[in-house]
Amino acid sequence: MANTAPPLPYIVIDFDSTFTQVEALDELADIALRGRPEREQVVAQIKALTDGGMDGSVSFSESLRRRIELLPARREHLHLLVEHLRTKVTESIRRNQAFFQQYAARVYIVSSGFREFIEPVVAEFGIPPEQVLANTFTFDAEGRITGFDPDNPLSQDGGKIRQLRLMGLDDAPVYVLGDGITDYQIREAGLAARFYAFTENVARPAVVAQADEVVPSFDEFLYQNKLPMTLSYPKNRIRALLLENIDPTAERLFREEGYQVEVVPGGLDEEELLARIEGVSILGIRSKTQVTPRVLERANRLVAVGAFCIGTNQIDLLGCMQRGIAVFNAPFSNTRSVVELALGEIIALARRLPVKSEQMHRGVWDKSAHGAFEIRGKKLGIVGYGNIGSQLSVVAEAVGMQVLYYDIAEKLQLGNATKCRTLEELLRQADVVTLHVDGRPENTHLIGAAELALMKPGALLLNNARGHVVDIDALADALRAGHLGGASVDVFPYEPKTNDEPFASPLRGLPNVLLTPHVGGSTAEAQRNIAEFVPERIIGYVNTGNTLQSVNLPNIQLPPQQQAHRLIHIHHNVPGVLAHINNVLAAHSVNILGQYLKTNEHIGYVITDVNREYDQEVIKALRQVEQTIKFRVLY
Numbered sequence: 134m135a136n137t138a139p140p141l142p143y144i145v146i147d148f149d150s151t152f153t154q155v156e157a158l159d160e161l162a163d164i165a166l167r168g169r170p171e172r173e174q175v176v177a178q179i180k181a182l183t184d185g186g187m188d189g190s191v192s193f194s195e196s197l198r199r200r201i202e203l204l205p206a207r208r209e210h211l212h213l214l215v216e217h218l219r220t221k222v223t224e225s226i227r228r229n230q231a232f233f234q235q236y237a238a239r240v241y242i243v244s245s246g247f248r249e250f251i252e253p254v255v256a257e258f259g260i261p262p263e264q265v266l267a268n269t270f271t272f273d274a275e276g277r278i279t280g281f282d283p284d285n286p287l288s289q290d291g292g293k294i295r296q297l298r299l300m301g302l303d304d305a306p307v308y309v310l311g312d313g314i315t316d317y318q319i320r321e322a323g324l325a326a327r328f329y330a331f332t333e334n335v336a337r338p339a340v341v342a343q344a345d346e347v348v349p350s351f352d353e354f355l356y357q358n359k360l361p362m363t364l365s366y367p368k369n370r371i372r373a374l375l376l377e378n379i380d381p382t383a384e385r386l387f388r389e390e391g392y393q394v395e396v397v398p399g400g401l402d403e404e405e406l407l408a409r410i411e412g413v414s415i416l417g418i419r420s421k422t423q424v425t426p427r428v429l430e431r432a433n434r435l436v437a438v439g440a441f442c443i444g445t446n447q448i449d450l451l452g453c454m455q456r457g458i459a460v461f462n463a464p465f466s467n468t469r470s471v472v473e474l475a476l477g478e479i480i481a482l483a484r485r486l487p488v489k490s491e492q493m494h495r496g497v498w499d500k501s502a503h504g505a506f507e508i509r510g511k512k513l514g515i516v517g518y519g520n521i522g523s524q525l526s527v528v529a530e531a532v533g534m535q536v537l538y539y540d541i542a543e544k545l546q547l548g549n550a551t552k553c554r555t556l557e558e559l560l561r562q563a564d565v566v567t568l569h570v571d572g573r574p575e576n577t578h579l580i581g582a583a584e585l586a587l588m589k590p591g592a593l594l595l596n597n598a599r600g601h602v603v604d605i606d607a608l609a610d611a612l613r614a615g616h617l618g619g620a621s622v623d624v625f626p627y628e629p630k631t632n633d634e635p636f637a638s639p640l641r642g643l644p645n646v647l648l649t650p651h652v653g654g655s656t657a658e659a660q661r662n663i664a665e666f667v668p669e670r671i672i673g674y675v676n677t678g679n680t681l682q683s684v685n686l687p688n689i690q691l692p693p694q695q696q697a698h699r700l701i702h703i704h705h706n707v708p709g710v711l712a713h714i715n716n717v718l719a720a721h722s723v724n725i726l727g728q729y730l731k732t733n734e735h736i737g738y739v740i741t742d743v744n745r746e747y748d749q750e751v752i753k754a755l756r757q758v759e760q761t762i763k764f765r766v767l768y
């Protein structure tokens with residue numbers, strides 16, 4: 134049969150700021166001027182000339198001539214430069230070293246830089262000297278760089294065009310990859326079929342504007358051209374949308390991973406999120422944004438949701454699960470912050486600080502002990518003895534409180550805390566009741582008029598858990614009636630979407646009531662910890678399939694993936710799917726190196742590590758396995 138495959142293109146790659154992250158002449162100046170007082174000034178002048186030459190605002194030959202005049206470099210500096218440049222090879226180029234080794238015959242480095250430093254750097258990628266087209270330095274007898282060979286076409290304006298003409302690459306299309314205007318000019322002159330603006334290191338607007346394609350990484354170039362690549366998928370295609378003022382650490386970590394990141398300061402309501410969710414792979418939220426079934430319906434590329442908080446009641450967890458979307462939260466990162474806030478609130482209410490402070494602001498000096506008490510020896514009733522409740526138990530005992538707790542699950546009793554068998558038992562005894570239950574729907578109005586009536590006269594109530602847990606009107610009535618001595622509330626049934634929206638509540642203006650805008654976890658420490666914890670989980674899941682600590686997918690902790698391709702399959706949990714997967718693998722003689730399966734009542738999660746060599750048809754067949762929700766290949 135005739136070979137109908139299109140010929141592999143010639144790939145013409147620029148060196149400075151494309152093959153390497155840096156401009157070599159700038160770096161050479163920096164090396165040559167080490168220890169000299171004029172270093173900073175001269176390097177800045179050279180950099181400005183480099184930029185001018187790259188974006189076209191200074192003619193190239195002029196830029197080169199003036200840079201070399203400024204450069205006090207010698208032959209020995211070139212060795213140092215080469216060592217330095219080897220550490221500065223662009224990440225995605227380095228990652229795809231195997232591609233270069235395999236296809237070196239199709240790759241040309243065409244650069245207005247200098248052969249003396251380019252050749253040794255690209256040699257490690259299998260690119261031979263004859264495929265490096267670049268300038269050459271001239272030296273004096275003492276080894277000082279004095280200039281460059283003026284007859285080399287690459288030292289002249291339009292040099293890359295002339296060089297390409299001389300090369301005569303006309304038996305296959307030429308694709309040019311570079312960051313500068315001179316790279317685009319090859320395409321403009323009709324000597325290349327496509328110009329790819331390479332933006333991993335620098336994005337020059339004038340160059341990007343001319344590009345046939347803008348590629349933020351070499352992975353993207355290979356992916357678009359269906360050429361073999363080291364990664365299974367270019368990371369720059371992963372879009373993260375981060376809402377609700379998530380700490381910037383998260384944005385940084387996702388960007389470092391190579392993802393595109395969009396940051397929105399406030400929350401988004403359902404309609405707003407619907408308008409933005411298409412194409413998003415990773416959604417980062419805090420407690421406000423509702424991830425509803427409608428949002429999931431529209432979320433055509435969603436792989437993971439990060440709850441940058443503890444609570445996940447704002448997310449349709451089941452819906453995510455049934456679509457194979459992993460949800461991760463930060464179960465412990467802000468625990469301590471809530472505990473400290475609760476302790477502060479207990480003391481503040483016991484000393485009636487909201488009343489005292491408000492009077493003082495009005496100019497009223499009311500020095501009296503009326504209604505104020507020490508917390509030492511008082512009974513603290515903790516409802517929900519999970520991570521926060523149990524930690525508060527330890528801290529409250531340390532300041533002399535007697536702790537009672539009630540939890541629907543059997544919990545380890547810490548210190549001298551006393552377990553209550555019913556909520557009623559706790560409410561009847563406690564001087565201070567603090568709520569730390571999770572936000573499951575069944576906890577709606579866990580504390581209503583009847584429960585408030587059970588509380589001791591003058592007792593205090595804290596809600597730092599979720600707004601719907603307390604019937605807020607009933608609480609306002611109990612406070613107005615003077616039955617409770619005070620309350621502290623951080624969470625509300627409805628919370629303003631942004632800082633610009635006013636806050637409305639029946640609790641406003643009531644005496645000895647502390648109101649805070651859902652800031653239990655809002656400390657620098659907690660936010661930073663969360664912004665590290667959640668991205669690490671999500672990136673781990675994307676890269677390896679590890680679901681350990683996912684709140685909705687079956688948790689599998691995977692061994693490191695070695696010399697294998699990993700097939701990740703999420704399916705509806707009905708009998709026979711695993712057998713079907715394995716039949717497909719057997720039918721294509723795929724060698725299985727390891728297989729891991731976990732199911733829950735809704736879905737099954739199977740990871741199969743296989744030998745790297747297999748027929749691509751197997752991938753198509755696995756996608757077609759009945760009951761498949763999501764399938765991806767990782768390597």
Ligand SMILES: NC(=O)C1=CN([C@@H]2O[C@H](COP(=O)(O)OP(=O)(O)OC[C@H]3O[C@@H](n4cnc5c(N)ncnc54)[C@H](O)[C@@H]3O)[C@@H](O)[C@H]2O)C=CC1
Nearest residue numbers: 444517519520521540541542569570571572597598653654
């Ligand atoms: N105000 C804020 O900024 C913050 C609020 N939170 C909220 O604090 C709450 C607790 O967080 P964690 O301790 O980390 O959760 P957790 O899941 O470790 O503990 C919750 C405990 O409540 C228990 N529970 C659930 N329903 C109950 C009920 N009806 N009666 C008695 N016990 C019940 C559970 O068995 C569990 O032990 C969550 O609602 C979370 O969303 C968490 C962090 C910050």
Ligand SMILES: O=C(O)CCC(=O)C(=O)O
Nearest residue numbers: 419420442443444654655
């Ligand atoms: O800080 C936030 O946005 C939410 C804190 C919270 O309620 C949680 O972690 O569950």
